[in-house]
Amino acid sequence: MKKLVRIFLLVLCGASVCSPAGACTNFIVTKGASADGSVMVSYAADSHALYGALYLTPRGRWKAGTRLPVYDWDSGRYLCDIPQAAATYGTVGNMNEHSLIIAETTFGGRSELEDPTGRIDYGSLIYITLQRARTAREAIALIAELADTYGYASSGESFSIADPGEAWIMELIGKGFEDDGRGGNARRGIVWVARRIPDGYVSAHANQSRITTFPLDDPENCLYSPDVISFAREMGYYEGPDETFSFCDAYAPADFATIRGCDARVWSFFRTVADGMDRYTDYAMGYNPDNRMPLWVKPRAKVEPKVVFDCMRDHYEGTPMDMTADIGAGGHGCPYRWRPMTFEVNGREYLNERAAATQQTGFWFVAQARPELPDDMGILWFGVDDAATSCLTPIYCSATQVPECFSEENGSMLEYSPTSAFWLFNRIAQFAYLFYDRVAPVVRASADEWETAQLEAVRKVDAEALGMSPGKRAKYLTAYSTRTAQKLFDRWNELDKYLLVKFIDGNVKGEDAAGFIDNGNGRGIPGRIEQPGYNDRWKRAVAADHGDVLKVVE
Structure with a gap:
């Protein structure tokens, strides 16, 4: 996501052609790499202006001629109307009732490729596609069709697209504007490439394009637009043979800013779950861009869901970039650096690290598509605010109701609500930032206890739900999801009071x-x-x- 974070590019990228938002993080685990056989995708929707809420769209059937209004997800700006599909699937968050998952990170890329006439933004691509596609391959085709038909209204994006069987990374960017003589854009649409992550491997992206070269004749594992290479040649981005064409080097070249502020988050996830990643430390720090990491790695052991939860809480602990270890962490080891992203001392520029866990997260999740269960039993482990001081709770993908504490109608970034989880978790986070070495461990222990208990609890819920009809199962899982989320809210309210009483005024x-x-x-x-x-x-x-x-x- 790119809301209000372009200061990162302006300061860190300088004259570079790249323009990353520096805002979101996706980790992807294939079913063969996960301990429970699920496909997992994590996402932190990071923005200084995003209100953390759980979006829900019920399934529907629509009369011929019905139109769907499209609004830019970041700004709320009206873009266009498009024909509504005859039937749409129910969605909750970034997952639909068939366990299709779509998440994203913005990499920006070459600014001249943005299309001012585009009418479908990256957020609309996600949520419209979730309502219309059942599988990852269907989603890839639909995203390309929508962007080519109506014009793409955003900058470069990486999408994580997964279903119960497979997981893909799709990267795309617009083609800029060229007047067609009739007031339209002769270059309308996108160039793109999508790669299937091999089963048994994990991958990730975090606001920097990561697909380099790709197979040109392997449609089972790689899909791409027919002009992805020829357009790069036309624009002067590439001159070599097709076989050595690199998507990211042509459309979003990496530099110090995108490596240190973006790819470093990928590296930290990789080194947590896989061996041999310390060989890329100099790359992650931006010192050796030629020592590029692979697009995916094989984990040393099957990855548990809780490990993915906790990787989203990372601050580079135990690495040279450990945000708790330098004097910038203050007197209580706080792993946060307030914006802007750089500062200057005596004419020399320095950076503030950007880790996976960050203060400006609106919402975050770890979604599980579970092939051993019916598609309507996928789980969106959902939370709001900073991952390091918040907690995930299970929301089944067939849920037809949102818990009050996560409702879009319950508060906003400009309106405090005492029944809103976003405001409750923010209140605890703000207190933790003051006395991080004292308060954060208590909060983390509470989150660990809750998440561990819920991972065990859903096994019993699964067993109960399997014996039900789809309709009855949806009601049962909706009730469980909303009830459990409200229990978490009540528990965190008690934690909020406990922390204030125990740690008030710097005392313990x-x-x-x-x-x-x-x-x-x-x-x-x-x-x-x-x-x-x-x-x-x-x-x-x-x-x-x-x-x-x-x-x-x-």
């Missing part, structure tokens, strides 16, 4: 053997209060900066 109140805050004499006066202060790195930095004034003199 002691607890008794049962885990309750120590009531001392029983009259509401704390029995024990600790004041841990700041970490040693911070103390040394303060002493070096201002010690002459702060030193104690005998």
Whole structure:
């Protein structure tokens, strides 16, 4: 997603032809690489202006001549009307009732290829396609058809497209504008390529195009627009033979900014689940762009869903880019750097790291298409706000109702709501950012406990639902999904109160053997209060900066 994040490109890319949004992250796990045989896709919808909510569209049947209005997902700007399909599938979030999953990250690419006359943006491509396609291959064909028919209204995109059988990466970009003499665009449409991730492998993308060369005669594993190479030649982006053509090098060349701010997130995921990734550390840091990572890797062991959940919480811990380890983390090891993305000292420019977990996440999920179960039993593990200080809860893909705490109608970015999960999780996150080394571990332990319990609970729900008719099953799974989400909301409300009582004013109140805050004499006066202060790195930095004034003199 690209909402309001172009400052990242302006500052980091400089005169580069690339224009990444630097905003979203997708991890993809094929069924042969997952511990439970599911296909998994993760997504963080990151934007400083996006309200975290769960979108739902019921299935429908439509009269001939019905029109569907199209609005730009980022801005809400009206784009056009298109003919409505005769029948549409139900969707919840970025998943439909047949367990088709579509997620995205914006890579931007060459700015001259944006089409000001385009009428289908990347968000509309996702949600319209989810309503009309059953499989990943159908989705790829439909995305191309829609963009070519109505014109593409966004910049370069990478899509994760998965169903219960397979997972694909599709990358596309517009073709710019050329007047056709009638006020239209002679270049309307997109150039694109889609690659199927081999079963047993994992892949990822994070705001930088990642497809390089691709097989030209393997439609089982690679699909592409007929002019993807010839158009690059026409535009002067490529001169070599077809066999060595690289999509990303032609349409979205990488530079320091896109590698360090984008591909580094892919590298961190890869190194968590696969061996040998430290050989690409210099690439991830932007120091050696020739040492490019592969598009997919084979994990050292089958990947558990909880591992994918936790990879979305990454801040480069344990790497040279560890955001908790330098003085920028402050006196409490906070792994966040407020925008803008760069700063200048004595004429030298420096960057703020961009990790998978980030403060501006609107919503995030890990979707599971599960081939061993009916297609209507896929699960969207859904959460709102920063992944590191929030929690996922299971929403079945056949759900026909959204929990109140996740409703689009419940609050907004400009309207606080006490019953909104987005505002509740943000409130806890803001407190955690102040005392991260104290508060965040408590929040993370609560999230781990909840998610582990729910992963176990859905097994029993699955077994119960399998014996039902599809209609009865949808009602049962909807009730379970909404009820469980509201339980999480109630639990997090209690956590919010507990954190404030325990950590108010920089103090840490002691607890008794049962885990309750120590009531001392029983009259509401704390029995024990600790004041841990700041970490040693911070103390040394303060002493070096201002010690002459702060030193104690005998």
